[in-house]
Amino acid sequence: MPAYAYTGLNAGGKTVKGIETADSVAALKGVLKRKGVYLTAVTEAAAGSASSSRATGGGREIDLGQLFDRIRPKDVSGMTRLLSTLLCAGVTLPEALVALTEQVESPNFKNILSDIGSKVNEGSSLADAMASHGHVFTKLYINMIRAGEASGSLETVLIRIADFMDQQEELRSKLTTAMFYPMAMAVVGIGVVALLMVKVVPSISEIFAGQGAELPFTTRTLIATSDFVTKFWWLVILAAIGVVYLARKYRNSPAGRETTDHLLLSLPVIGGLARKIAIARFARTLATMLSSGVQLLQALDIVRSLLGNVILEKVLTQARDEIREGAGIAPALKRSGHFPALVTHMIAVGERSGQLEQMLTDLADAYDRETSSAITRATALLEPLMIVLMGGSVGFIVFAIMTPILQMNQLGAQ
Structure with a gap:
């Protein structure tokens, strides 16, 4: 049975990695799902059958979330408005990002929000954490977030961005x-x-x-x-x-x-x-x-x-x-x-x-x-x-x- 090195998201939105044996990538997804882990990337950990080699691209990493998952402006707008609501309710920024990671349905977006949450927990500003995902958050978006953080009015700025x-x-x-x-x-x-x-x-x-x-x-x-x-x-x-x-x-x-x-x-x-x-x-x-x-x-x-x-x-x-x-x-x-x-x-x-x-x-x-x-x-x-x-x-x-x-x-x- 082939072994796979995988990367996924747990129920708390955290990135988890490990090695698991399974008959195929589809079977691996089922095993991890029962453990509460959503598969985002998989790599062949050892030489296996020809079918498993094809499924993993011959040992190369395959980002399954990005193959058919596209983040639309409507998704970003909805996330921005919800983030503002959570902050206005007194929820801290790290907790709000964890809640958003659990809320969104897009696996690719989950991965991005999880990465942003990890960087914020490490001491990065929200604008700097989002700047590393420029294909999702525009220059306009990031500059407005940076201005909101500097002025202490991030909640208001988020509402303006969403509108x-x-x-x-x-x-x-x-x-x-x-x-x-x-x-x-x-x-x-x-x-x-x-x-x-x-x-x-x-x-x-x-x-x-x-x-x-x-x-x-x-x-x-x-x-x-x-x-x-x-x-x-x-x-x-x-x-x-x-x-x-x-x-x-x-x-x-x-x-x-x-x-x-x-x-x-x-x-x-x-x-x-x-x-x-x-x-x-x-x-x-x-x-x-x-x-x-x-x-x-x-x-x-x-x-x-x-x-x-x-x-x-x-x-x-x-x-x-x-x-x-x-x-x-x-x-x-x-x-x-x-x-x-x-x-x-x-x-x-x-x-x-x-x-x-x-x-x-x-x-x-x-x-x-x-x-x-x-x-x-x-x-x-x-x-x-x-x-x-x-x-x-x-x-x-x-x-x-x-x-x-x-x-x-x-x-x-x-």
């Missing part, structure tokens, strides 16, 4: 929902046109060829296109993949990103929507960080990396440099020309009244409402546009097929 993450997730959900219907229509339309071009048009073209009549230009174009797609479909797929690859490569280059971001902001409907989303994210993030005690210049550095548009990122970089030299936020943003007058005016009022965080929050709420309305309008425009494109494509095919048929019927009647 911020929930609002960002809600915005992403709205965008995904809005794009689902147009994308589904596009897929259906492409499928219908492809079916007509590959199955229907070749059959019709054989009938026309047997008649020996001269075909209209639209029909000849349709038949030629159908022949090309039928014979060289693989080339069409390769060309599409190549175009997508080159477009993404160009987009990831510095010059390509600047060009595409400038073009995005210049588009009639989509540009306005992208600008509203960026401004809402800027205002919400900056307000949350300033309220949590993060310094302005440091907050601007973090906010800049979250905008997702290199043009607006350059604006914030320039604004940060001007603020460092003593300028206000509103004049620095106004000179760029990329932030609407309403935004700079509200920020200026907030600076003068000493209520910048509240003014930024109100601004973010206003632009969130504008974003929702803009998404609704964009979706309302996309739906008829997709219908027109689909109808136009199918209509062209039908017209190209029916024109010679009607001409032949007219000649037959004469």
Whole structure:
């Protein structure tokens, strides 16, 4: 019977290690489960059967939790809110982390929280312990935690982080929902046109060829296109993949990103929507960080990396440099020309009244409402546009097929 060296989590969320014999990895998981240990990693401890060698990757460590376990922003948000609740109830941070480790269902997340709890017990700050898991906790998250620990208001900061993450997730959900219907229509339309071009048009073209009549230009174009797609479909797929690859490569280059971001902001409907989303994210993030005690210049550095548009990122970089030299936020943003007058005016009022965080929050709420309305309008425009494109494509095919048929019927009647 093969032996396995394993790593797991016990009922208290602590990492345990040991060596156990079992017929297979599945059997090992059952044995450890009965002992109250959740298996997270396993290594072949000694040479065993071929099947056990394959199960453990030939002696290499396999992290079973990471194979199919993905930590979602919603999981992090829920954990953050629960941590704040426990701390507000008077539970100490180490005890709260143990309780969270038992609470979460994701094995991977359990392992991460257990590691964070161990580091906190060893004297590390919560921010430093989370910083070693940067793939789960963002730079924004960690800096806000660090500011909350420094100011003694960690519970309040945790609530703000959870609210911020929930609002960002809600915005992403709205965008995904809005794009689902147009994308589904596009897929259906492409499928219908492809079916007509590959199955229907070749059959019709054989009938026309047997008649020996001269075909209209639209029909000849349709038949030629159908022949090309039928014979060289693989080339069409390769060309599409190549175009997508080159477009993404160009987009990831510095010059390509600047060009595409400038073009995005210049588009009639989509540009306005992208600008509203960026401004809402800027205002919400900056307000949350300033309220949590993060310094302005440091907050601007973090906010800049979250905008997702290199043009607006350059604006914030320039604004940060001007603020460092003593300028206000509103004049620095106004000179760029990329932030609407309403935004700079509200920020200026907030600076003068000493209520910048509240003014930024109100601004973010206003632009969130504008974003929702803009998404609704964009979706309302996309739906008829997709219908027109689909109808136009199918209509062209039908017209190209029916024109010679009607001409032949007219000649037959004469």
